[in-house]
Amino acid sequence: MSFLLSLIKEILFPKRCGSCGKIGSFLCAECYNQLVFLSEPVYISLKKNHLSQVIAAAELTTEMRSIIHTLKYQSVKEIGITLAHLLYFTTNIPKTDLITCVPLHPIRLQERGFNQAAVIAQELARLTQVRFVDTLQRVVNSTHQASLGSKSARLHHLDNHFRLSIEPNQIANRSILLVDDVCTTGSTLNECAKVLKTNGAASVIGCTIAHGV
Numbered sequence: 001m002s003f004l005l006s007l008i009k010e011i012l013f014p015k016r017c018g019s020c021g022k023i024g025s026f027l028c029a030e031c032y033n034q035l036v037f038l039s040e041p042v043y044i045s046l047k048k049n050h051l052s053q054v055i056a057a058a059e060l061t062t063e064m065r066s067i068i069h070t071l072k073y074q075s076v077k078e079i080g081i082t083l084a085h086l087l088y089f090t091t092n093i094p095k096t097d098l099i100t101c102v103p104l105h106p107i108r109l110q111e112r113g114f115n116q117a118a119v120i121a122q123e124l125a126r127l128t129q130v131r132f133v134d135t136l137q138r139v140v141n142s143t144h145q146a147s148l149g150s151k152s153a154r155l156h157h158l159d160n161h162f163r164l165s166i167e168p169n170q171i172a173n174r175s176i177l178l179v180d181d182v183c184t185t186g187s188t189l190n191e192c193a194k195v196l197k198t199n200g201a202a203s204v205i206g207c208t209i210a211h212g213v
C-alpha cells in the first residue's frame with residue numbers, strides 16, 4: 001500500500017486499542033501493563049487428555065476479554081496479528097512440524113468474515129517459519145460455550161463436532177501446534193486434538209492467547 005493510501009486509511013480508520021478504545025495502537029501501553037502473563041503451561045483437567053500440553057500467553061482478565069471481544073465481534077482482524085505477536089514474544093512456542101487452528105463453522109465464518117484463530121495461527125506460522133495447514137472442519141455449529149451452564153455440559157457437548165478436512169497422510173507422525181484464541185476448560189482444543197491424533201498426528205500442543213474461566 002502506498003504511503004498516501006496508508007495515511008488516508010490511518011485518518012479514516014485509526015488504530016484503536018481493542019480494550020479501552022484509545023487511538024494509536026491495537027493494544028495501548030496502559031492496557032498492556034494490565035495483562036497478566038503466564039510463565040507456566042496451563043493445567044487442564046480432562047478425563048481423556050489428547051494434548052501434550054497447553055500454553056497460553058496471558059490470563060483472561062477484563063482487558064484481555066475486551067481485546068478478544070473486539071477481535072471477534074467487531075471484526076477487527078488486525079488485532080489478531082497484534083495478539084499473535086504478543087504470543088510469540090511472551091511465550092516459548094515449542095517447535096512443531098505444523099501449525100493449525102481450531103476451525104469455525106462455515107455459518108459462523110460467513111457471519112464474521114474471518115476465523116480469528118486462523119489469523120493468529122497464520123501470523124504465528126510466519127513468525128516461527130513453521131508451515132500453517134488448515135486441517136480441521138467444524139461440522140456442528142455449536143452453542144456458544146459460555147451459555148452452556150455447567151462445566152460438565154461444556155465438556156460433553158463437543159463430541160464429534162470436528163472432522164479432518166485433509167488427507168491423513170498430511171499430518172501422519174507430525175507434531176502439531178493447535179491454535180485458538182481462548183482456552184477455558186480445554187475441551188475444544190482437546191476435541192480437535194483427538195481428531196488429529198486419531199488420524200495419525202504424533203502429538204498436539206494447544207496454544208492460545210488467553211486462559212481463563
Ligand SMILES: [Zn+2]
Nearest residue numbers: 017020028031
Ligand atoms: Zn487500552
